[in-house]
Amino acid sequence: MSVSPIKVAITGAAGQIGYAMLFRIASGEVFGPNQPVALSLLEIPAALPSLQGTLMELEDCAFPLLAEVHAYDDAEAAFAGANWVILVGGMPRKDGMSRADLIRANGPIFTTQGKALNAAAAADVRVLVVANPCNTNCLIAKSHAPTIPSDRWFAMTRLDQNRAIAQLARKAGVGVGQVKKVAVWGNHSDTQYPDYGHAVINGQPATSVITDHDWFLNDFVPTVAKRGGAVIKARGASSAASAANAALDTIKSCITPTPADDWFSAGVFSNGNPYGIPEGLIYSMPLTTADGRTWNVVPGLELDGEARRRIEVSAQELLSERDTVHDLLGPAI
Ligand SMILES: NC(=O)c1ccc[n+]([C@@H]2O[C@H](COP(=O)([O-])OP(=O)(O)OC[C@H]3O[C@@H](n4cnc5c(N)ncnc54)[C@H](O)[C@@H]3O)[C@@H](O)[C@H]2O)c1
Numbered sequence: 001m002s003v004s005p006i007k008v009a010i011t012g013a014a015g016q017i018g019y020a021m022l023f024r025i026a027s028g029e030v031f032g033p034n035q036p037v038a039l040s041l042l043e044i045p046a047a048l049p050s051l052q053g054t055l056m057e058l059e060d061c062a063f064p065l066l067a068e069v070h071a072y073d074d075a076e077a078a079f080a081g082a083n084w085v086i087l088v089g090g091m092p093r094k095d096g097m098s099r100a101d102l103i104r105a106n107g108p109i110f111t112t113q114g115k116a117l118n119a120a121a122a123a124d125v126r127v128l129v130v131a132n133p134c135n136t137n138c139l140i141a142k143s144h145a146p147t148i149p150s151d152r153w154f155a156m157t158r159l160d161q162n163r164a165i166a167q168l169a170r171k172a173g174v175g176v177g178q179v180k181k182v183a184v185w186g187n188h189s190d191t192q193y194p195d196y197g198h199a200v201i202n203g204q205p206a207t208s209v210i211t212d213h214d215w216f217l218n219d220f221v222p223t224v225a226k227r228g229g230a231v232i233k234a235r236g237a238s239s240a241a242s243a244a245n246a247a248l249d250t251i252k253s254c255i256t257p258t259p260a261d262d263w264f265s266a267g268v269f270s271n272g273n274p275y276g277i278p279e280g281l282i283y284s285m286p287l288t289t290a291d292g293r294t295w296n297v298v299p300g301l302e303l304d305g306e307a308r309r310r311i312e313v314s315a316q317e318l319l320s321e322r323d324t325v326h327d328l329l330g331p332a333i
């Protein structure tokens with residue numbers, strides 16, 4: 001029996017992250033070797049000519065699993081029947097800016113796109129927001145989409161998780177595959193808290209493998225939190241291949257049962273005050289999924305005073321971002 005294509009809509013498809021992402025999805029890397037994919041790409045009208053060039057390249061790859069590709073400049077048309085939607089479209093920051101500086105430029109995009117998702121996406125849609133500031137953009141889109149359940153919305157903090165894993169592996173002198181249970185708490189911003197306290201290296205607590213304890217707070221945390229800015233300074237453009245990779249890692253983690261010795265991080269809607277996080281934010285937490293559809297916040301983690309303080313600081317920042325976009329929020333908040 002033939003398998004129906006999974007429909008993946010991607011906004012900002014002509015941008016640098018889009019270019020680094022499309023070919024990998026079309027190859028079957030994300031949804032598996034037996035799952036055809038239909039790509040639905042959204043861009044602003046001015047970027048459609050350049051997107052045509054990418055479409056030509058996709059065709060020239062002759063990917064056996066790529067069932068169809070369409071380009072649109074209308075969000076509702078692009079999201080019609082989409083099972084996964086990756087919202088990348090929006091301005092990236094420049095050197096010297098914070099991600100929150102993008103909030104009034106990019107925020108309005110997510111009112112229209114939230115409404116379009118609500119009107120047109122498939123009943124099982126899941127949405128990953130990459131465009132910055134991604135937690136608050138995700139909240140804006142979600143607030144305009146009352147028919148899409150709260151647990152279907154994700155903001156991307158996986159790049160922070162991957163950065164944290166790489167730093168821990170380098171410091172411990174091990175391969176990245178030996179580092180597990182790295183949680184990123186909070187906002188995808190400088191206030192995020194990459195949690196080394198529960199990280200595990202070769203099955204042992206990271207804090208017993210790495211004995212230079214000053215390194216964690218003085219070096220590790222700021223290096224991870226400020227890595228995006230460091231990449232912009234070095235490259236003159238914000239991270240693209242690593243961001244695309246993190247988006248694909250997020251989707252793989254959401255659709256695959258989580259291994260018993262690990263978890264993954266994403267910004268999700270904070271219901272019921274897990275770990276004292278205020279309700280109504282898109283807040284990054286450690287997650288697992290047993291069935292590749294529903295997820296749970298990892299329960300029962302002990303947090304010391306410093307971790308609790310940092311988790312609170314990031315929550316306060318997100319509350320303040322939510323206030324800044326108050327006029328952009330819809331009814332489903
Ligand atoms: N969450 C993360 O970890 C993370 C990592 C890297 C980048 N980002 C963010 O991702 C976003 C995209 O980055 P990039 O480097 O690909 O930027 P880019 O400028 O190369 O591409 C962005 C694309 O979005 C398109 N676009 C703008 N408004 C749109 C709209 N309303 N609908 C559809 N498309 C639209 C533009 O035409 C452009 O092609 C930025 O906001 C950046 O800050 C987030």
Ligand SMILES: O=C(O)C[C@H](O)C(=O)O
Pocket residue numbers: 092093099132159227228229231238239243
């Ligand atoms: O830092 C940025 O502005 C881009 C992205 O969010 C990143 O973390 O690399």
